[in-house]
Amino acid sequence: MKMMNVNQTTVYDAIVVGTGITGGWAAKELCENGLKTLVLERGPMVKHVEDYKTMNKDTWDLPFRNKLSEEDQKKYHKQKRVGWAPTDATKHFFVNDLEHPYQETKRFDWIRGYQVGGRSLTWGRQSYRWSDIDFEANLKEDVAVDWPVRYQDIAPWYDKVESYIGVSGEKLGLPHLPDGQFLAPMELNCVEQDLQKILRSTFDDGRLLTIGRVAHITENTIDFEGRGPCQYRNRCWRGCPFGGYFSSNSSTLPAAERTGNMTLRANSIVHEVVYDQTTKHASGVKVIDAATGEKLEFKGKIVFLCASAMASVGVLLQSKSPSFPNGMGNNYDELGRNIMDHHYQLGASAKIDGHLDKYYKGRRPNGFYIPRFANLDQKTKRDGFLRGFGYQGGASRENWGEMVAELGYGAAYKKAMLEPGGWQIGMTGFGEMLPYHDNRVTLSRDKKDQWGLPQLDFNVEFKENELQMREAIKEEAVAMLKAAGFKNVQAYDTETGPGLGIHEMGGARMGWNPRTSVVNKNNQLHDVPNVYVTDGAFMTSASCVNPSLTYMAFTARAANHAAEQFKLGKFA
Template identity: 55%
Template sequence: MQGKKNNTYDAIVIGTGISGGIAAMELCRKGLKTLVLERGRNIKHGDYPTAMLESWELPHQGKIPEDVKKKDYEYLSRKDYIMEQGGIHHFVKDSDHPYTEKKRFDWIRAYQTGGRSLVWGRQCYQLSDLDFEANAKEGIAIDWPIRHKDLKPWYDYVTRFVGVSGRAEGLAHFPDGPFQPPMPLNCVEDHFRKGVHAKLPHIRVSEGRAAHLTAYDPAVNLGTRGNCQYRNRCRRGCPYGGYYSSNSGPIPVAIETGNMTLVNGAAVREIIYDADKKRATGVRVKLTETGQETEFFTDGVVFLCASALNSAAILLASKSDAQPNGLGNDNDQVGRNVMDHHHSVGAGGTMEGFEDKYFKGRKPNGIYIPRFVNLGDQATKRNYLRGFGYQGGASRSNWRRLVRELSVGPGSELKQAMLEPGEWSVGIGGFGESLPNPDNRVTLNYDKLDADGLPTLIMDVAFGENEAAMRKDMKAYAVEMLEAAGVKNIKPYDRKVFPGYSIHEMGTARMGRDPKTSVLNAHNQVWNCPNLYVTDGAAMTSASNVNPSLTYMALTARAVDHAVKALNRQEL
């Protein structure tokens, strides 16, 4: 009993990424002794070995040798730009953590303190009631149990803490927040915005809303933070804390409370369920370093924040006599309705007339174009459901273009060419919503185990006809906007894309109003295990078309507030 007592906590958080970091901080700040379990190694803020290196100082010039790709990164190498430029150490080896594809799925994973918050795209947007109400109005899947008003205070709360730079646009379907000043558009981006607004007034071009501090406030942006330095080396880790990560923000705050215990190398096998009490009483883990299995216990709450697919895997693996299909899976909904955004469609071209202009710094952000189709009126109605937004930007090529240009002569011609920037290019790419589909699912594979001896996942997920129909407009509207802005040499594209590629996997343990059709209630509690909260992408009932991380953080902060109040009322 003494061992169990020493291993018992007020709260347990599984995962340290976008959701887990917020859960740890909020629980610790509210006074709960909190155990935080992270499957990967410990990385402290600032422990980013390639962050200060110039591109020419990186091993293999930032490239990953082909033999290494083939041996260790079978899936990750499908997205080369994520692997390269000095950030590969932040991603797992596929050889250690394999999975099986019934249909192609490009799963990008990062197991370490901070998870994928060290390498995320940092775009932060709110879902609107256009998103929360869509399923119910269209008869798709099930209704969200919440609306924007339920989440708005928490959106604002995490937006202030994270430090989101952006411009208020006053659009109901693109909710504003308490933003820091936006990162200014460069001259060509601003020209593009003006051209689109003049000729296509129903389309709004704005700055991206990004988790980069432009007006650091030490009283609000807690942790180890500072203003963005415009280095655009974010995927290597930011030692300045200019961009938000769990490592620079909530984890240091949680540590300062004295209430957090962090255990790394803790691969969660299952959540321990007490059928009589109908509550989670702990977790069973395998310690990666020693191979030892151990148990941790709680008299309070468990927050499952391992990412949508891993959280589903843990729930499915948490089998008992009372829960033979997995914890929370009486209705066979865990692992189903996997969603991701679809992109790699849009257009680009060149802009003339700005040869005397350049820009300073490396702005890690560009333009954002909010959704403008299917807004609920006849004028915007299309022959598919939901919609899309665009992300993009403009830049001017530099001396590195000469590496591949053979037409430049030697001597003085080469020197002169190196002094002159190249042409301006501008491009926009769409991000489209995918619909929830119960046939899009993941299941456990006990015949293929990972390096920690845990069952792996079988992926059976694909985009559907609605997404295919949407992509035609995503390409066509991109061309129309570029033409409106006077862009030349426009080249549209629509590359084959597969789920997982956007790194926005969602929906495996969705929120709902009915325990027969959902896994979680309106407060992110598992229906038949109310002291277990799931607040990562698994909770999403629909996908919207915007980047989802801000929603995960808002759901998490709201759920912690609910959990602590329920504990104080002795309801859990």
């Protein structure tokens, strides 16, 4: 991919804001439909392979053995709340919190990556479909507002996305976790297989264990346009030079570029969508050049907001005009509300006796998955909370380091140092958070960033339904590990706030009624039909599965809708 000069007098057919999971898909679909598309990214350029500067480094190649220096810990003081990142090898794909501050009326862990490719370079790659149990839950339980779509509306787009990005997994035939277009599944190891058998034979609520459904190429059965199969290095968050996992940089942005219809501009901070009072449509976006501070305005007939959920909401809140004094699409005070995430960093762990004659080959960039088994029907109904949860986890042998700390010597000690430790297993719960009207993000009244733009201020919390669910997540994790006969089973629950699942969503929810929602069933702003919001901001509820596959499916659907409307002259 290459940067191009952008002329402010040019009127583009479409403008895409953001280059992450959804921005890449919007760019690909719009460009392949023939629309001249300007793609804007607020962070710097990252070229596939060329700019993955730590992709081949080992721990001993890094100055602090992959730990952050004291200085960097200050720079990433909020980003490192997630625990596993940033590291010395990945810090350049996470924002510097001192340079990109935000406010927390209540704690919110906003983990971000500002660069071409966004968080598609560092996402967990777990890829699951929603079902009608998810799309219908709000209506059936009288929670928030109803989704204006159902599974059958999105299923063809799931097919399209999965087939293109490459998702490996196992078909299960579960109505609440629909099967997809899968490549060969990765393998469970011996301990995970043991747990799989125990769950099947011990519990009568249909719970099961499968390998994670993950966006990695595991077989060369089709042409993935220059991407190669996963090499089991498990260095995904550094950028994959083989293109083994899906990212915008390895897949959708190159596809858009091949059409000749994409113009890409990095270091472009979009802070406002411009509204034309005469046409009642958006006419373009206002931009600040992150490197020079220059103020620019680019014109386009369609605008796709794919900047990530909270960032897109922030752009809309700043897009004020006589028609929208409180932000574009916000005449009924719905913008910035109903913020959600998933539970994270709670579950259980254990030790395992035996299997000391077994090991595994490679570094599998995936784990097991236990799909939702609570509140699916009357048999599995739980008291105390609505909705459900699933688990992601894995088993592994501990490393050789445990021997180094022991006071030992002689031949036996040397032999022990050459052997791996015993087996351990852990599982983390991902639970659904309900949409609450008072969980919201607003523009700070007095805090601005280095470009003079208002910071976002989060006022979001888990409520009683979530607190009750968290207890169930821990209890069930312990019960499953104990049923398997594992040793030293311990629950854990790390102090956290919403956001840490890095599945933040809501703020510009989809719905039927313009008075109670921000976008319609096609992801268009109710009041400005040539503005589409297709990142997590449009989510009306959260389900309990990783949301990125759903974002991509909705984005592909919306981009094709926009292209059809454009060709019909609706956005002239």
